[in-house]
Amino acid sequence: MKERSLPAERTLPAERIEPVEFTDWRRNYQGRRVLSKAIIYVILTVGAIVFLIPFVWMLSSSLKAPAEIFAEPPVWIPNPIRWNNYxxxxxxxxxxxxxxxxxxxxxxxxxxxxxxxxxxxxxxxxxxxxxxxxxxxxxxxxxxxxxxxxxxxxxxxxxxxxxxxxxxxxxxxxxxxxxxxxxxxxxxxxxxxxxxxxxxxxxxxxxxxxxxxxxxxxxxxxxxxxxxxxxxxxxxxxxxxxxxxxxxxxxxxxxxxxxxxxxxxxxxxxxxxxxxxxxxxxxxxxxxxxxxxxxxxxxxxxxxxxx
CATH class of the missing domain: 1.10.3720.10 (MetI-like)
Structure with missing residues (x-):
């Protein structure tokens, strides 16, 4: 009498289950990292603007009439532009x-x-x-x-x-x-x-x-x-x-x-x-x-x- 073979057990792939605490920690770490980079970029941008203001004022004043240089409020764009100053x-x-x-x-x-x-x-x-x-x-x-x-x-x-x-x-x-x-x-x-x-x-x-x-x-x-x-x-x-x-x-x-x-x-x-x-x-x-x-x-x- 021919023996009947039992069907092999089917194994399902194990799902990768991460601990909730580790997932939350990684999400918080990535959030803090993005926030810190954003703060650094903001500080660098503000610093660059502060350092560029004197140069922009110098360039603008080089194209102004003498009366416009210390005008109140400040005139950043000369009108008219005086290339003849150079x-x-x-x-x-x-x-x-x-x-x-x-x-x-x-x-x-x-x-x-x-x-x-x-x-x-x-x-x-x-x-x-x-x-x-x-x-x-x-x-x-x-x-x-x-x-x-x-x-x-x-x-x-x-x-x-x-x-x-x-x-x-x-x-x-x-x-x-x-x-x-x-x-x-x-x-x-x-x-x-x-x-x-x-x-x-x-x-x-x-x-x-x-x-x-x-x-x-x-x-x-x-x-x-x-x-x-x-x-x-x-x-x-x-x-x-x-x-x-x-x-x-x-x-x-x-x-x-x-x-x-x-x-x-x-x-x-x-x-x-x-x-x-x-x-x-x-x-x-x-x-x-x-x-x-x-x-x-x-x-x-x-x-x-x-x-």
Whole structure:
């Protein structure tokens, strides 16, 4: 007699049942995360608007008539738009000569800062010598000294060297390391580079100069770019140093030439010309930053990885 086989038991797929408490916790966590991001974006947006208001006011005032600049209530859109303010401001003084003076000082100081800060930073990052850490800390401590404190002693040094009314006091300082902040920036970035790359170059017969120029400098390009942007901004916008060391009008920089637009005892300030020249001076820095924004941020952020 043939035996009858029993039908196999059918198993239903188990449903994934999450605990109610875990589901509620995850939902609350996601809600808090979205809320925190929304708050951060709102704060950043408000901060961006606050920081943009002075620039928008400067741009708007550069296209206004003098009577509209301080009008109540404020006039944000000029009527009519006076593009001629830029032409009048540029031709009121020899700003073409001032522009070339500014470009010369800026490029010379920027190149000196980049090369010398990289050279000194490489020494602090790679060479071991007695008192290295102490000298580095001493160098960083000079950053706590306000510029105004060293102004008079520095002026006396340049005067004794008969270098007043020349461009030398404006750029020679960059030849002595480029400043503590730039040295710190380069040193911190170079510490992130593995020593094995230099050791391999030593084995291949490279000398110190070849290692520095062909290996180190290409690898620290973001830091070099960051130093270059900071230097460009510092020299391009510098007003106090040219005011102290330059006395002949043909040697003036653009920022120093703008000082004449503030008027005198018997002359009202020409705010529309001043805002027009301020807008023109700000354009190169904005263009440079937006073009090299990615590398600039990378160069600044990577300096804190290794100490």
């Amino acid at each position: 032409v009048e401001a540029w031709t009121a003084l020899p700003f073409t000569r001032f522009m070339f003076n500014t470009i010369f000082i800026t490029l010379l100081g920027m190149v000196a800062n980049i090369f010398m800060s990289a050279l000194v930073g490489y020494g602090f990052a790679r060479y071991r010598f007695p008192g290295r850490d102490f000298l580095f800390i001493l160098l960083l401590s000079t950053m706590m000294l306000p510029y105004i404190v060293t102004l008079i002693p520095t002026f006396l040094i340049w005067r004794n060297l008969n270098l007043i009314n020349t461009y030398d006091p404006l750029v020679i300082g960059a030849l002595f390391g480029g400043g503590p902040f730039f040295i710190f920036l380069m040193r911190q970035f170079m510490l992130t580079i593995p020593r094995e790359m230099e050791e391999a170059a030593w084995i291949d017969g490279a000398n110190v100069a070849q290692i520095f120029t062909r290996i180190i400098l290409p690898l620290v390009r973001p830091a070099l770019l960051a130093v270059g942007i900071f230097s460009f901004q510092g020299y391009w916008n510098d007003f106090l140093a040219p005011l102290i060391y330059l006395s002949d009008l043909p040697k003036y920089t653009m920022t120093l030439g703008m000082f004449f637009f503030l008027g005198g005892a018997n002359e009202a300030p020409k705010w529309h010309w001043l805002m027009a020249m301020s807008t023109l001076i700000a354009v190169p820095i904005l263009v440079l930053f937006f073009v090299a924004q990615k590398q600039f941020i990378e160069g600044v952020t990577l300096t804190g990885i290794k100490g």
